[in-house]
Amino acid sequence: MAKLVLFLTLLSFAICMAATSPTDFIKASCKATRYPELCVECLSGYAGVIQRDERRLAHSALSVSLARASSAAAFATKLTKVRGIKPREYQAAKDCIENMGDSVDRLSQSVRELGHTGRAVGRDFLWHMSNVQTWVSAALTDESTCLDGFAGHLMDGKCEGCHQAQDHQRCSGH
Numbered sequence: 001m002a003k004l005v006l007f008l009t010l011l012s013f014a015i016c017m018a019a020t021s022p023t024d025f026i027k028a029s030c031k032a033t034r035y036p037e038l039c040v041e042c043l044s045g046y047a048g049v050i051q052r053d054e055r056r057l058a059h060s061a062l063s064v065s066l067a068r069a070s071s072a073a074a075f076a077t078k079l080t081k082v083r084g085i086k087p088r089e090y091q092a093a094k095d096c097i098e099n100m101g102d103s104v105d106r107l108s109q110s111v112r113e114l115g116h117t118g119r120a121v122g123r124d125f126l127w128h129m130s131n132v133q134t135w136v137s138a139a140l141t142d143e144s145t146c147l148d149g150f151a152g153h154l155m156d157g158k159c160e161g162c163h164q165a166q167d168h169q170r171c172s173g174h
Contacts (some may be wrong), residue, residue: 026044043061091149093149095146110136113131
């Protein structure tokens with residue numbers, strides 16, 4: 001009887017997993033993130049590649065993040081060329097370009113490092129994943145530091161184009 005219950009449990013699990021679409025897998029995985037809706041929005045277009053594979057999900061997430069960071073750096077570069085930009089705004093944009101460049105570098109390292117996890121086991125795997133986590137965390141700090149430069153009383157918390165920058169970074173497939 002115990003074998004039958006175990007068999008039925010395993011069969012139910014297998015049927016449940018087979019019924020789960022790649023998009024459902026992405027939605028479930030994104031629930032653990034800080035911005036689950038944005039995560040789903042960014043990764044749903046890659047559902048065919050990701051399927052239900054955690055490594056492909058992680059690689060896709062890093063690749064999308066890398067592309068968005070590169071795009072944000074390019075946008076910050078355009079901000080420095082806006083006619084009539086104030087010196088404080090110009091400096092904030094220049095600092096942002098540097099921060100986003102660092103973010104791009106760290107995300108690039110993370111993508112490469114994640115590639116090493118496929119061959120790694122045990123402590124080696126954990127070491128590579130620790131590197132990825134560290135670099136992604138640093139990339140997030142860089143992004144946050146970039147935005148901090150546009151805040152505060154010196155700019156009255158306003159920045160022409162900042163809302164456009166946030167919209168530009170959204171993953172709408174552009």
